[in-house]
Amino acid sequence: MKKRTITLNCDMGESYGSWKMGLDEDVIPFIDMSNIACGFHASDPHIMSHTIDLAIKHNVMIGAHPSYPDLHGFGRRSMAFSASELGEILIYQIGALKALCEIKNTELSYVKPHGALYNDMMRDQEIFAAVADAVSCFNVPLMMLATQDNQAFLDIAERYDLPLIFEAFADRAYLANGMLAPRSEKGAVLGNEEDILNQIKQLVSYGKVTTLDGFVIPIEADTICVHGDNQEAVALIENIAQTIDNLSQR
Template sequence: MNIDLNCDMGESFGIYTLGHDETAMPYVTSINVACGFHASDPNNIVKTIKKAKKYNLAIGAHPSFPDLVGFGRRAMAASHEEIYADVVYQIGALMGICKTEGLTLQHVKPHGALYNMAEKDSKVAAAIAKAIKSIDPNLYMVCSCGSMMVQGAQAVGVNYVEEAFADRAYTKDGTLVPRREPGAVIQDPQAVADRVLAIIKNGKVQSIDGFDVALKPQTICVHGDTPGAVDMIKAIRTRLVQDGIAVRPFSVK
């Protein structure tokens, strides 16, 4: 049994530092790198890719709506053609930077509001999937478990994996509890580690209101910018290894 741990990184901007990228990198296996639309800038992207190379991490693009002020968390009334173009642009930028370091991309994971919209709208998901496939048909699309994203990826015929979230509470219909609601983010490292192990071994998680929700992920998202994030990631990885679960990029079979 094996699992990938993915983490959003490269979200610093100019002189402003966000997240604990380098201290978290030794404990994850894949990273999702901001491409400049919701966070980061060319210089910070280059720095992030160099660090990823140092730790031998699988790299993914983390495209979003063009929303630096709102950190990509505000929904935009973009057409499917605009979404396609924005995603192609962002993947292309990151792919070019990776090429300068002799690296390739493993995957693409939408960010923020774009991810949330794709979860619920297979046409939005398909626009993202088309962009991914048009750039490189070997890339994977990271999709929320059992969501419309999966349908969009399947309709386009792009490679995909499903993900679950380590520290986020779920509703009974399998969506994430909005961050503004109490209990949306679980902060106890051991509780989160137990939860991740249960998801991997049992294929389900208990929702915030006590229902069993089926989840069969190939990758688990951990967050590197929350209080105590690195301790939580360490606890998850330690627990998985102790239980004999191999932690490695999902593209490594």
Template sequence: MTVHIDINCDLGESFGAYKLGNDEEVMKHITSANIACGFHAGDPRTMHTTIDLACRHNVAIGAHPGLPDLNGFGRREMQLTQREVYDLMVYQIGALQGFIKAEGATLHHVKPHGALYNMAAKDKKIAEAIARAVAAVSPEAILYGLSGSELVQAGKAQGLLTANEVFADRTYEPDLSLTPRTHPNAVIQDYDLVIMQVLGMVTDGVVRTGIHQETSIQADTICIHGDHERALSFAKRMFTDLSLKGVSVTKAGNFIQRTP
């Protein structure tokens, strides 16, 4: 049986006079783009430009809404009510959808960013608010969430298609949460270690969560962080290496199906 995987990357994070990442080149080596919606990063011009790039390279377009924390790049937690989370999601998805419609394209998926993503992985109420917002605004979109998390479960409860996301360049805790970025070993810099972890998750369904411990994990889509200094190199090599191993690298929408 053919194994399928989507490769996604967080893009469109430049704003104003500040340029982040190498979107134009990375876009050539991924299948899905998570585009910042202006709160943690991005701005209207960048959103428009990134959507245009995705269309030119036949890359699936995703909304990447985050917390309203430009200074902290959306990576600092905030205390929010369910209604506030819902409204943040609707506002940002709606903004990106305006540009998507103007380009004659389609919103393929929604993936929360940073602290909001990590909060939704464990907090059922936040996860439910996000899933309800996606269901209300774009019910055909796939909800990307940390593999096995509350967000994935909330999406299923709302009748959404969901994708279990795994991370190429991040280490994992025993409960399958991501190692906090404050930890010195949270981000993997060595590509050989990255591809070893990716192949384990994609082909064997396991990830190392301790020195001698492996934990089962489901992988539908792999994230490469656009702000990682080696994002372009990782994306190029990973696409090739997975294909050589017989893995079909394609948009999540081409193989994700609803499950009970």
């Protein structure tokens, strides 16, 4: 893995059958961690296997990216399940990716839930506990949003002896409470490259971000999420990677 102060992670393997999404081959040389879809919001066994091969080729960590069973909604719709049902849904997906890793003599390194499931576990501690319980079966860390106060999540994770990886977002604005600004709010998504790179520099150098309403708050992240859906985004990821590399050498 590349020697960086903060790693870069990206959602990958989100094509499905003949339908292609994302520029995985172009993105993967610049990242450290690949969040591979597990078939419930996108992907299929062939694409999962191919994406693992890409990660192996570029020495990138492999993470499972499970979701609610929502192919039609791309995992972006909240769904109601009991804790045991949600656990089974997660274990099914993570187990599939782990098995594919094992036949290629590589390993699953972490889990990052996708979409609505990710958002729901950050809002609801019972859902977070169900996710933590399922992920702990695989002896790998769980990736979650870095907030101003992670203590409640740390307490739950400790019950399951589950390590956590905290992430920030390159292209999302933050609220004063440390949560991501809702996409419906003006300015929630940073569309200007200069703004994105400034947020990266602030995160890497100072462990802080400037919120939508002008507050500077601490956000101590282990990794930063980037998205590579088009060639413009790939060029931005390359610039982000170079910025982090330059800052890491200081």
